[in-house]
Amino acid sequence: MTKIQENFEATKKINTTELTAKDFKTPLDVRWCAGCGDYSVLAQLQKLFPTLGIPKENFAVVSGIGCSSRFPYYVDVYGFHTMHGRALPVASGMKIANPDLSVWVITGDGDGMAIGGNHFIHAIRRNMDIKILLLNNEIYSMTKGQYSPTSPQGLKTKSSPFGVVDYPFNPVALSLGSGSTFVARTSYSNPKHLSYVLKRAAEHKGIAFVEIYSNCVIFTDGIFDQWTDKNYMDENAIFIEDNQPLIFGKNKDKGIIIENFAPKVVDLNDPNVNREDLIVHNEKNQAIAQMIGSMSYDDDLPRPFGIFLNIEKPSYDFLINKQIGDIVEKYGTGNIDELLKGSESWEIK
């Protein structure tokens, strides 16, 4: 047992009091702009944490740089506000060092998709048992309004006064393409859905990627309205559920079928449409996840929300610690004096 483990044991006591969201709030004032979408995510996470059955001291919230990356200061657990783009490697080191921790990375579209893009794909590739919440506002807000890797083409920002020329990333597709075992999209505007998705992410063992639309009231106010405002969302957004056909619309009268290997919207009132042809979502099916994920950024298709994929495979932190355990079990704990001496030493008498 290491010194640290001894200390853990020594400080362990039975915590009989039920924790509530309040216990996960720090005394600091939250300094986001009034109306910022990030408040909603913070509130849902603070509500979620006490329900997970995880000791408070085992939570760690890690972030990079940006508006959403101020998150750790507001959650009363172990919080680490790191460098721009580097939250994931820092979190990976923490999780490998102590696999008992529940590690949450809060990032944004700049932090996670631009400067941290390399870490994003590799943390996912390794299936680190970390939850990534990407608070996407499609803009760099903290640096006062430059376009980000998720800004739509044509968006006028301080660094694109004549409109963005770049093509945007689809974070869901990037996550799926990197081999994620859990991929979801939700929105600040729908607390019920947000809360459900966060809970499912928390329950997932392995990397869990959640893209959360978060409205920036200053620089991109209303940018998500067509999918998040209750006046428009029914016609423009689709909420996918496991084992359920893809149906949307205010009157639940539209569906998605596959035609020529591509998704297509059909009118369910049309007598020629067979409901059995509708795509049925399956969280375990990667091909379906890829297909539904690709529906983003296509004006002819509704924007999908929900859990795209949820599959199991062992995480890096589990495997690396298991490898150590297996080797120690097979060969015993190494004798350091023997290691120093090596196999080809000689003695001078």
Place this chain on the structure above:
Amino acid sequence: MEKKVIIAHDVTVRFAGDSGDGMQITGTLFSKNSGSIGTDVNTFPDYPSEIRPPIGTLYGVSAYQVHFGSKKMNTMGDKIDVLFAMNAASLKVNIPNLKDGAIIIVNADGFGTKNLNLAKYEQNPLTDGSLKGYEVHAINIPELMKEELSNLSLQVNQIDRTKNFFALGLAFWLFNQPLEHTIDWLKGKFGKKVEIFESNVRALKRGYRFGEESEGFSYRFEIPTAQMQKGFYRNITGNEASALGLVAASKKAQLPLYLGSYPITPATEILHHLSGYKQYGVKILQAEDEIAGIASAIGAAYAGNLAVTTTSGPGLSLKVESLGLAVIMELPLVIVDVQRAGPSTGMPTKPEQGDLLMAMFGRHGEAPIPIIAAQSAVDCFYASYEASKIALKYMTPVIVLSDGYLAQGTEPWKVPTLDELPEIHFNLAKDANTYQPYKRDPETLSREWSIPGMIGFEHQIGGLEKENVTGIVTQDPKNHQLMVELRAKKVEGIVKDVPDVMIEGEQEGDILILGWGSSYGAIKNTFDKLTNMGHKLSFVHLRWLNPLPANLGEILSKFKRIFIPEMNLGQLKWIIQAKFLRETIGYYKVQGKPFTAIEIEDELLKLLNEKV
């Protein structure tokens, strides 16, 4: 045939050939054998950065130099006494480093028209008289081996591949060394591949017998054993020593060791070695890049591991932002920089001391980091151990400077036990009721380490400036100055744990040689030689470069001239002049090669002959 025996005390042998000729293994086995029979050994492998460059070319030459003898061998050896050259190219590139009258043993089969053309020889040096000043033995090794192995069903190229063991056998004969250790090694390596084992053993013995039987060799050498302290010894490279120093520190501290690293020459072997220490609980992340390597190590340090990242110059450049985070977070972290010739990709396999000022100042903002430089391959063990100890005691990142010469060179190491190594302490948070993230130990100024999983110590910190004691984010102007000063004072205070340096030679006087890092061996050799000749000289070698030893200023004031040889353009000189307002004399070598003792000697003699 009775052969004459010549007693020699100091010999440099170089095995040179094509990259695929197995020269590295030949040199390694020769140095191990020399060490195990009680001579002192210092080695250096010298190979191209390409893995298998085109056969027979000048840039494809791979060599391994072994300096051994009956006294302390501080360097890889300046000039070569005995050269084994497997082809024309390997002869050509090594001629400039030969001693007058050196023995050259060549594989004559490597001097055909094609090889001569590739080596850009217009005439065959073996026959044109250009090697007149040397004792040349030309042996057609493949031809001898073809005969020797005729009853084994081997392909021509398999026979050809035994030529390095023939050379090794001949070297063993020439220096009167036993074959058993090497045969045992071959058994362990190829025991199951009977034909390969058998052919290499026969080659080894054939080489030995060749020396014995050939009339060309009229004498052999006898090297008296060195005076060495009693104990267990092994040959070790600087990189393996670094890896062992880190794992020993983790065992002493009873903390798991974590390495976050990205492969980079010449530091990669540290990653290789640590990856093999699973039985010792070492956790590894071979990261996606240099930044992720150090960032993950910072995460592991935050979570209570002894965390390490290993790199070389270009990698250290990428880690600079993270160093700032480690400084402001005040987390224990060891950064091993195995320096190579830069800038940019530079000469990746060649050593240089070009990163001292980057280690010292390569940060944004005021971000002091302690620096320790290893002075020999063996010292890489003690330097990385000491760095771990200081990092944990003071809650600070510490940079260990090694270089390509130390990393890959070997020397015998009198192996310590864990009990003999200094204790390692860290300041783990104890009382959750009074815990504050930036409350400091009054003596060390170290903050307490509280680790996720510890009940009641939850706190939120990061790269933003924080209030003294509480750790709460603030941009208060005076607080920032206070925190900057506290961090600086903490690092300056490490001087209490930095041993005073000792002056070798005269305690005051004219010339003080001030060195650091891997040039220790060359300087020490020169110093010993010149003082034995009666010159008055003094020598101080620095291991700690930040903070500098407390008594250094006083020492410098006792000498008229300070002579600083460095494998850069005067980086220590810059620090010393800035810190102590002293004129110093720099001597620079930036050729991707370590100093030779002769170079430093010539420079010192010039100074000694100048009237001051």
